[in-house]
Amino acid sequence: MNNEQIMTALGQFIPAHWARDPVSAGFVRGVTLTDEVLVIKLVLPFVDYQLEKSMSQIDSQLCEISGAKSVHWKISHDVATLAPAGESNSVAGVRNIIAVSSGKGGVGKSTTSVNLALALARLGARVGILDADVYGPSIPMMLGVTKEKPASDDGKTMAPINAHGIVANSIGFLVKEGDATIWRGPMASKALAQILRETRWGDLDYLIVDLPPGTGDIQLTMAQDVPTTAAVVVTTPQNVALADAVKGISMFRKVNIPVVGVIENMSYHQCTQCGHQEALFGEGGGLRASQEHQVPLIGQLPLDASIGRQMDSGTPTLVAEPEGDLSQLYLTMAARIASGVYFSGNAVPTRLYTRAV
Numbered sequence: 359m360n361n362e363q364i365m366t367a368l369g370q371f372i373p374a375h376w377a378r379d380p381v382s383a384g385f386v387r388g389v390t391l392t393d394e395v396l397v398i399k400l401v402l403p404f405v406d407y408q409l410e411k412s413m414s415q416i417d418s419q420l421c422e423i424s425g426a427k428s429v430h431w432k433i434s435h436d437v438a439t440l441a442p443a444g445e446s447n448s449v450a451g452v453r454n455i456i457a458v459s460s461g462k463g464g465v466g467k468s469t470t471s472v473n474l475a476l477a478l479a480r481l482g483a484r485v486g487i488l489d490a491d492v493y494g495p496s497i498p499m500m501l502g503v504t505k506e507k508p509a510s511d512d513g514k515t516m517a518p519i520n521a522h523g524i525v526a527n528s529i530g531f532l533v534k535e536g537d538a539t540i541w542r543g544p545m546a547s548k549a550l551a552q553i554l555r556e557t558r559w560g561d562l563d564y565l566i567v568d569l570p571p572g573t574g575d576i577q578l579t580m581a582q583d584v585p586t587t588a589a590v591v592v593t594t595p596q597n598v599a600l601a602d603a604v605k606g607i608s609m610f611r612k613v614n615i616p617v618v619g620v621i622e623n624m625s626y627h628q629c630t631q632c633g634h635q636e637a638l639f640g641e642g643g644g645l646r647a648s649q650e651h652q653v654p655l656i657g658q659l660p661l662d663a664s665i666g667r668q669m670d671s672g673t674p675t676l677v678a679e680p681e682g683d684l685s686q687l688y689l690t691m692a693a694r695i696a697s698g699v700y701f702s703g704n705a706v707p708t709r710l711y712t713r714a715v
């Protein structure tokens with residue numbers, strides 16, 4: 359078997375949404391030929407979706423080079439810690455913090471955050487979600503845990519709530535409904551910093567932070583008070599929402615937080631009878647915004663009544679219909695975000711970095 363030729367073939371293949379090939383990125387950890395099976399071991403610093411299917415595009419080429427009859431991909435992951443922007447201290451045990459924001463309220467930011475968190479967990483990551491939306495903390499409802507309260511046995515730190523395989527904490531668990539809506543910026547920001555640092559998250563690959571809508575000082579301070587690795591902006595296709603999404607991109611850029619992409623929610627409506635897709639709020643807006651501002655369009659989600667129903671009943675789409683088309687969309691987007699976060703950042707040693715401070 360000619361190892362060099364195999365590495366060359368692998369080095370020429372860039373899987374969908376990756377920024378580099380697996381060889382130059384250093385993900386290939388072994389190539390062996392046993393009983394006419396070529397075994398290729400990859401260890402990824404992020405979680406991915408259907409990578410084996412993508413890699414199998416070069417199976418026949420690899421068989422030809424090696425004389426193997428088939429290729430067996432052994433793919434695992436060890437999520438890397440990427441250096442966050444800014445100076446704020448790391449959060450013990452948390453490798454990467456992904457902020458989810460929207461310029462406008464009601465575009466589906468929390469719905470998207472919850473489903474993305476669940477999708478990342480389904481792809482094998484250890485995931486937490488922090489609901490920092492002081493003006494409308496909806497994550498306890500969406501996860502079906504409104505009756506729970508984070509327990510504190512030492513009076514200083516809290517245990518997060520477990521729901522559907524992820525851990526969560528929310529301003530909604532801690533303050534009475536409506537109380538936080540009158541907070542001014544500094545108070546909202548202080549509350550976020552406190553809840554972030556006083557929660558015993560455990561070891562997490564990704565912590566999703568659902569920020570309050572808007573791109574004002576509150577959001578800017580919040581983004582700066584949290585050691586954010588990268589951000590995702592959720593929008594709908596309407597022009598007004600897009601204009602605000604663009605402001606969101608600029609806000610993160612101002613504080614050097616990489617924007618891994620834009621998600622267009624409620625992009626189209628699919629007729630349940632005939633499958634026809636209709637763009638209710640205009641077409642191509644998310645794509646235009648992403649092209650004009652050089653950020654990837656991570657995905658487009660339909661306006662689908664089942665999403666709303668499932669979120670309201672505390673059984674998010676990823677849990678209610680794990681094999682459904684909508685879940686496939688969320689899984690694909692989660693994988694794009696995970697690889698985007700990795701390729702847009704600088705890996706740092708996890709042990710040194712995520713130690714308790």
Ligand SMILES: Nc1ncnc2c1ncn2[C@@H]1O[C@H](COP(=O)(O)OP(=O)(O)OP(=O)(O)O)[C@@H](O)[C@H]1O
Nearest residue numbers: 463464465466467468469494660661662665666669
């Ligand atoms: N793709 C979708 N299809 C149908 N309904 C949706 C979709 N996305 C979100 N919704 C519904 O729209 C409403 C607003 O969603 P959500 O609370 O996630 O928005 P938000 O941007 O977080 O709002 P805010 O932060 O202003 O409270 C919810 O009732 C939710 O169930």
